[in-house]
Structure formats: C-alpha cells, structure tokens
Amino acid sequence: MKELVDATGLTDADGQPLYFLPHDLRRIFATEAILNGMPPHIAQLLLGHKHIATTMGYKAVYPQEAINGHRAFIARRRALRPSEEYRTPTDAEWEEFLGHFERRKVALxxxxxxxxxxxxxxxxxxxxxxxxxxxxxxxxxxxxxxxxxxxxxxxxxxxxxxxxxxxxxxxxxxxxxxxxxxxxxxxSTTVFLNVPKFPEIAGHIVTLAESARAGSFPS
Known part of the structure; x- marks a missing residue:
C-alpha cells in the first residue's frame, strides 16, 4: 500500500505524503456503505462492533445522513413487498383485530x-x-x-x-x-442453599507425645 500511495504522489493538507494502514480500509468501507444507503446497524454487524457509536465514529457521518440512509433502505425494502400490506386498515378490520384478543380470554x-x-x-x-x-x-x-x-x-x-x-x-x-x-x-422461586456445615469434622491437634506413643512423628 505504501508503494502504491508513493506512486500516486498524493499528499495531505500539509503537503506530507499520505500513508494508509489496513485498518483505514474499514473506515473507508463504513463511510462509503453508510453514505450509499446501508443502515448503520447493518454496517455495525459487518464490522463486528459492539456499540453502534463505534461504527458512527469511523466517519463524521451527520445524524441526518444516517437517518436519510436508513429511510432510503426502508423505502427500498417496502417497494419489494405487496402494497396491500401498507394500506390503512378499515374500521371493520381494526375491530376484528381488537376482537381477536378479547376472544382469547377464557375462564382459566x-x-x-x-x-x-x-x-x-x-x-x-x-x-x-x-x-x-x-x-x-x-x-x-x-x-x-x-x-x-x-x-x-x-x-x-x-x-x-x-x-x-x-x-x-x-x-x-x-x-x-x-x-x-x-x-x-x-x-420463579429462589432457593437459598445456605453455607454447608460439617459438624462431624472436628479439628484435632496431634502433640509430640501422642506421635511418640503411636511410633511415628509428624513430618
């Protein structure tokens, strides 16, 4: 990449030669994708970012640009779906929809x-x-x-x-x-396990005299 940039003779605002790192390509991709209509949350998934703020920080994308890009994406998706899915329901259809949930209520x-x-x-x-x-x-x-x-x-x-x-x-x-x-x-019930107790285990200190009577000494 350095050889390619040197061959182009590109410089920054101060006249210094431009240098690109592999990570810069991710920023270029995010910028171009969002400005050309890719929803920011899709770009976030592609780049593997945990927070969408990280994706938006890859380029100074103004909020209005992101909103317009998302709206354009939704408009393209809706154009592929049947138009009757987006019409305003009639009063009878709305009453039928609400009545469905009322009929779901039974004694038990x-x-x-x-x-x-x-x-x-x-x-x-x-x-x-x-x-x-x-x-x-x-x-x-x-x-x-x-x-x-x-x-x-x-x-x-x-x-x-x-x-x-x-x-x-x-x-x-x-x-x-x-x-x-x-x-x-x-x-839904929380079970308190408490701290286990072992009353049958008792500490015992072996003295030197006891070890001598047993024929062994503590190591």
Missing part, C-alpha cells in the same frame, strides 16, 4: 392461538396446548379435576365407555396444566 387464563385462526379444539380449552393457565385460577382447575374424576366414576358405573374415555383424556390434560403451573412456580 388466556388462549395463545395466532391471529386470524379459529379454535382447532372446538373450544375444549382444557385440552388445548396453547392455553396458558392463570396461576390465580389454580383452585378452579383443581375443581375441574375433581369433577372429571367423579364423572369418570359415574360413566364407568353406567357403562358409558365412550364417555369415560373422553373424560379421561380431559382429566389427563387438566393434570398436565397443573404440572405446568408447578413447573412455573419452581422456576
């Missing part, structure tokens, strides 16, 4: 199904894997387990084999929800 907690999807378990929430039980409803869930147990006993007594089979599936799902609550409680 909240349903986690995705927006725009219907209930695939015919509103049998106790069996649904995306039901997230509210810890405050643990008592209600325990009552459901007790009720299912009684209904299974009745179905077995009356010979309702199909009914009993379905109830057992619901009971297993309910117990699974209780196990999930127990697991979450254990994760």
């Amino acid at each position: 907690g909240e349903c986690g199904r995705a927006y725009g999807t219907s209930c695939q378990h015919e509103h049998s929430c106790i069996r649904c894997p995306v039901l997230r039980v509210d810890p405050a409803q643990r008592g209600r869930l325990e009552q459901i387990c007790d009720n299912l147990t009684l209904r299974i006993t009745e179905a077995d007594r009356e010979g309702w084999i199909g009914e009993a089979e379905g109830l057992r599936v619901s009971l297993a799902a309910a117990k699974g929800k209780l196990a999930q609550l127990d697991h979450r409680d254990r994760q």
Whole structure:
C-alpha cells in the first residue's frame, strides 16, 4: 500500500505524503456503505462492533445522513413487498383485530392461538396446548379435576365407555396444566442453599507425645 500511495504522489493538507494502514480500509468501507444507503446497524454487524457509536465514529457521518440512509433502505425494502400490506386498515378490520384478543380470554387464563385462526379444539380449552393457565385460577382447575374424576366414576358405573374415555383424556390434560403451573412456580422461586456445615469434622491437634506413643512423628 505504501508503494502504491508513493506512486500516486498524493499528499495531505500539509503537503506530507499520505500513508494508509489496513485498518483505514474499514473506515473507508463504513463511510462509503453508510453514505450509499446501508443502515448503520447493518454496517455495525459487518464490522463486528459492539456499540453502534463505534461504527458512527469511523466517519463524521451527520445524524441526518444516517437517518436519510436508513429511510432510503426502508423505502427500498417496502417497494419489494405487496402494497396491500401498507394500506390503512378499515374500521371493520381494526375491530376484528381488537376482537381477536378479547376472544382469547377464557375462564382459566388466556388462549395463545395466532391471529386470524379459529379454535382447532372446538373450544375444549382444557385440552388445548396453547392455553396458558392463570396461576390465580389454580383452585378452579383443581375443581375441574375433581369433577372429571367423579364423572369418570359415574360413566364407568353406567357403562358409558365412550364417555369415560373422553373424560379421561380431559382429566389427563387438566393434570398436565397443573404440572405446568408447578413447573412455573419452581422456576420463579429462589432457593437459598445456605453455607454447608460439617459438624462431624472436628479439628484435632496431634502433640509430640501422642506421635511418640503411636511410633511415628509428624513430618
């Protein structure tokens, strides 16, 4: 690089020959990339910087230049996507969107199904894997387990084999929800391990007389 710069005859503002270090190429790359529309956070990843301030310090890029570059990047990305994704939703669509979250609220907690999807378990929430039980409803869930147990006993007594089979599936799902609550409680509980104690280990000082009687001396 020194030979190439010497051959060009380039000088700095003071008339001194220019000298480049390999690290200067990173600064040149960052400057050109950001000024030509690359978002600063993308340049940060490419350069491996921990903080974006380091990337911005590689060149005196004015904040407005960085903002304009980022906006240009977003505009190019949006041009590649369907235009209907960026239209203003109608009042009916907005009400439908808000209503989805209202319908996710159930007695035992909240349903986690995705927006725009219907209930695939015919509103049998106790069996649904995306039901997230509210810890405050643990008592209600325990009552459901007790009720299912009684209904299974009745179905077995009356010979309702199909009914009993379905109830057992619901009971297993309910117990699974209780196990999930127990697991979450254990994760949120801090266990104090305390400092271990060894009372059975006692210090003993061996005297010279004791060693002599034992036939050995301490080293």
